[in-house]
Amino acid sequence: MKVGIVVFPGSNCDRDMYHVLTDVFNLDAQYYWHEKTLPKNIDAVILPGGFSYGDRLRAGVIAAHSPIIKDIQKIANKGIPILGVCNGFQILVESGLLPGVLLKNESLNFMCEWTNLIVENNKTPFTNQFKLNEKIPIPIANGEGRYYVDDETLKQLKKKNQIVFRYSQVVNGSSNRIAGVCNEDGNVVGMMPHPERAVESEINPIDNKPSSLIFESLLVKMGASN
Amino acid sequence: MSLEPQELSELKSKIGRDPTSTELHIIAAEWSEHCSYKSSKKHLKMLPMKGPLVINEKGYDSGVLDVGDGYVVTAHIESHNHPSAVEPYGGAATGVGGVIRDILSAGTRPIAIFDGLRFGNIEKDQQARWLFKNAVTGIADYGNCLGIPTIGGEVEFDDCYQNYALVDVAAVGFGRKENLIKNHAQKDDLVVLLGGSTGRDGIGGSQFASDSLESEDRSAVQIPDPFIEKLIIEAILEARNHKLIHAMKDLGGGGLSCAVSETAEALEIGIEMDVDKVHTRESNMHPDEIMVSESQERMLIVTNKTKLKKLQEICKKFRIGCSVIGHVKSDNQMHVKKGKKTFANLPTDVVANATLLDLPSKKPAYLETIQKEKKLKPISNYSKTMMTLLASPNIASKIWVYGQYDHEVGIRTVLKPGADASVLRLDNGKFLSAKIDGNPKQCYVNPREGAIGCFEEACRNVVCTGAKPIGMLDHLQFGNPKDPEIFWTFLESLKGLTDFAKYFEIPCVGGKVSLHNETPAGSIKPTPVIGVLGLIDKKPLVPQKIIESDCLVILGDTKDEMGGSEYFEYIHKFIGGRCPSVDFAESKKNMKTVLDSIENLLLKSVHDCSKGGLAVAVSELCMTNQIGCNISLDKIPCEKLDVDRILFSETHSRYLMTLDKKNLKKLETLLKKNKVSFQLVGHFGGDKIQFNDGKKTIIDLRVDKAQKTWLNSLRDLVLHG
Numbered sequence: 020m021k022v023g024i025v026v027f028p029g030s031n032c033d034r035d036m037y038h039v040l041t042d043v044f045n046l047d048a049q050y051y052w053h054e055k056t057l058p059k060n061i062d063a064v065i066l067p068g069g070f071s072y073g074d075r076l077r078a079g080v081i082a083a084h085s086p087i088i089k090d091i092q093k094i095a096n097k098g099i100p101i102l103g104v105c106n107g108f109q110i111l112v113e114s115g116l117l118p119g120v121l122l123k124n125e126s127l128n129f130m131c132e133w134t135n136l137i138v139e140n141n142k143t144p145f146t147n148q149f150k151l152n153e154k155i156p157i158p159i160a161n162g163e164g165r166y167y168v169d170d171e172t173l174k175q176l177k178k179k180n181q182i183v184f185r186y187s188q189v190v191n192g193s194s195n196r197i198a199g200v201c202n203e204d205g206n207v208v209g210m211m212p213h214p215e216r217a218v219e220s221e222i223n224p225i226d227n228k229p230s231s232l233i234f235e236s237l238l239v240k241m242g243a244s245n
Numbered sequence: 246m247s248l249e250p251q252e253l254s255e256l257k258s259k260i261g262r263d264p265t266s267t268e269l270h271i272i273a274a275e276w277s278e279h280c281s282y283k284s285s286k287k288h289l290k291m292l293p294m295k296g297p298l299v300i301n302e303k304g305y306d307s308g309v310l311d312v313g314d315g316y317v318v319t320a321h322i323e324s325h326n327h328p329s330a331v332e333p334y335g336g337a338a339t340g341v342g343g344v345i346r347d348i349l350s351a352g353t354r355p356i357a358i359f360d361g362l363r364f365g366n367i368e369k370d371q372q373a374r375w376l377f378k379n380a381v382t383g384i385a386d387y388g389n390c391l392g393i394p395t396i397g398g399e400v401e402f403d404d405c406y407q408n409y410a411l412v413d414v415a416a417v418g419f420g421r422k423e424n425l426i427k428n429h430a431q432k433d434d435l436v437v438l439l440g441g442s443t444g445r446d447g448i449g450g451s452q453f454a455s456d457s458l459e460s461e462d463r464s465a466v467q468i469p470d471p472f473i474e475k476l477i478i479e480a481i482l483e484a485r486n487h488k489l490i491h492a493m494k495d496l497g498g499g500g501l502s503c504a505v506s507e508t509a510e511a512l513e514i515g516i517e518m519d520v521d522k523v524h525t526r527e528s529n530m531h532p533d534e535i536m537v538s539e540s541q542e543r544m545l546i547v548t549n550k551t552k553l554k555k556l557q558e559i560c561k562k563f564r565i566g567c568s569v570i571g572h573v574k575s576d577n578q579m580h581v582k583k584g585k586k587t588f589a590n591l592p593t594d595v596v597a598n599a600t601l602l603d604l605p606s607k608k609p610a611y612l613e614t615i616q617k618e619k620k621l622k623p624i625s626n627y628s629k630t631m632m633t634l635l636a637s638p639n640i641a642s643k644i645w646v647y648g649q650y651d652h653e654v655g656i657r658t659v660l661k662p663g664a665d666a667s668v669l670r671l672d673n674g675k676f677l678s679a680k681i682d683g684n685p686k687q688c689y690v691n692p693r694e695g696a697i698g699c700f701e702e703a704c705r706n707v708v709c710t711g712a713k714p715i716g717m718l719d720h721l722q723f724g725n726p727k728d729p730e731i732f733w734t735f736l737e738s739l740k741g742l743t744d745f746a747k748y749f750e751i752p753c754v755g756g757k758v759s760l761h762n763e764t765p766a767g768s769i770k771p772t773p774v775i776g777v778l779g780l781i782d783k784k785p786l787v788p789q790k791i792i793e794s795d796c797l798v799i800l801g802d803t804k805d806e807m808g809g810s811e812y813f814e815y816i817h818k819f820i821g822g823r824c825p826s827v828d829f830a831e832s833k834k835n836m837k838t839v840l841d842s843i844e845n846l847l848l849k850s851v852h853d854c855s856k857g858g859l860a861v862a863v864s865e866l867c868m869t870n871q872i873g874c875n876i877s878l879d880k881i882p883c884e885k886l887d888v889d890r891i892l893f894s895e896t897h898s899r900y901l902m903t904l905d906k907k908n909l910k911k912l913e914t915l916l917k918k919n920k921v922s923f924q925l926v927g928h929f930g931g932d933k934i935q936f937n938d939g940k941k942t943i944i945d946l947r948v949d950k951a952q953k954t955w956l957n958s959l960r961d962l963v964l965h966g
Contacts, residue, residue: 028476029475029476031391031654074390075472128382128385131653160653215656222656
């Protein structure tokens, strides 16, 4: 079971994600530089957070043109689980793999704080161990984290069950308080908060169990498909 | 350029000829106060720099501490005051960049940033507000992009920084001892310039920083590019893993002049370089400009021919510049050429060693009058005074600032900003605690005691997390050193710090001196900023939530030491009085007692008692735990004092210990055994912060109201004035 962590110039949560996948969940994780190709037998791919290309032009927009994105699109079509966290989410959105766009926070500031997520869809490879409406205490850390979709798209997202996480209260002005979405097939998930910062009790002041379920969901999914 | 006439004649006599224009530029940069420490170097030697954990090797730009199991922690502090006063966003951002490269140049990965910020009165002065806001954004944009958490710091406002800014940045690195760069070089090794291109920004920055700020010379301010810095960090750590780096130095103040001459001098080699080989941002740059440009995000690396290819491959992967600009010689000369033509050829020891000065000092006249206290207007309503203090910019919560800094990235942050000290977990199961503290108000009233107080406060803060102090960083910021009165305050502060460091056996592992901090209204107050690193072998004390009927015990005596207090200065607008002074023996006993109590698992939390005194410290506990408390002032250990003194004196060596009442007996036994002064002063409960003088309740505040004011007032002030 191989999980690929895609590294772009400016990714900065890649090592945190690697630590969590390998040391906490005993997964076989490997880094893939954005100019490399992904192996055919990969079981899941994670796009970590950071500031790819220094957030120039708009967060994620340059990385969305990296060579590796073509591979990611291919494996997305095959139904392989893909998770984008923070800048990874921004890249998935900018490359068209997920709907919507991420704008500057309503405060116009970078925000680093703990918040609560509500699980809205527990059918994805990253949420299958949650109960619906379960609460996840988790930190956010972003400047461009305000998810925006127009009303018509929002209607479609609701209809197709593509809203995965919502904030329990208004955080940054996101449409419908959306914090994470998936594609129509549900295998590609993007979220602004950082689950890799919340799975260890030593650094999670509240409760590390809910965030752990994101990775445990992936373990269950991969166990089931192998 | 700021080369003095006698320095010029000295240079001439040392090299036996007239210097070339390039040589003059190089010397002016390298002999500037900023690079040479010519006014302070003789005196800095008094600080103890050795200790059992300190690793001293040549050419390190940061202090190195052995934290066991094959791991090291590196640390350094820098300031970027002049640039930040002119262009706060770029000045503060490049301040972060510079200190990060100092950590990197030892071969360690930067894992934390701390920043100490000081500005004028933001309540009255719009420019101070603008400087503050933009410096914070500059730090946030730079540190966040690098993915290095900004986990602590301090913010202070004082009239003495009107039209000025102090931006201090400290950084901590971590790595394996075996990966430390062992700075060395052999004849014919290659000298490589790696990273961003050299442009016309930051020309003469070090001289700019070594003069009083008279003109807003924006071209002397460097332009930040955190993305390039991030690529450099990853490229260099990859090169380090492949053992490609023989020696390394960051390009900071003085640019290439400083990096090349100091590398050559430290390694006892010569370096011949060609300015045509430097990758530049603009065409037609003169050799003089190339040599003193302080363009950011550049590193100087010494490697050899066989390793060069791999180094170039790594740089290509990250798409950063990598130019072989010269090679190592055995002649101890710094030889700068453009093609075949020589522009400078100087002995490295001449370049790297400015003649040190022995400046005169004289006790300032103001100190004779300032110590006397005047009669203050009596306080009629202490609750109101408390609310005023909680909303005051120096005491209000700094959440508006640290909420903009990513303080979680790197997943090491156990204790986050807002705690007494920040705590990081290390790969060997130990924990690093760190804090920076300054107190110009007290340092002005008493330069010696004030400086010691900053040092003790930083120690107290790391002790509150269960850490034993293992190293100190000092950043000494003063006005023009040629003024004997200012130089006296510098020496007094330094002597105080030295005495404390020696008594407590805390080595100084790094530091910086920043002089010429002058505003249009005169010199800044003496502003030493002290960083303390502490090590926790087992577990840090992570504050547990305080609940109904938990006990509050105060450790340490409260004394009539109001000089430089927020109460005197903010409430009464009075500068003067007796500054708190540290009793070394009592301080040591109290620190040990706190650590013993933590080790015996008797406490829920320990909170340092400092700015705003006891009243503010207790309120902070209540507000962060959203619980009330009831305190009897007659139980506070002290000589007979007026109520306002007990509430607001900023006496050092005091700690607030909170605990479950079931542990009270055990704690009392331990405190008695250690022969410290302590009292159980109250219990938590209800929803009000109450202080009682006998039977009379003199402070009565609702916790939620106090909390709202404390949390929001700084943000409201910045956003709405």
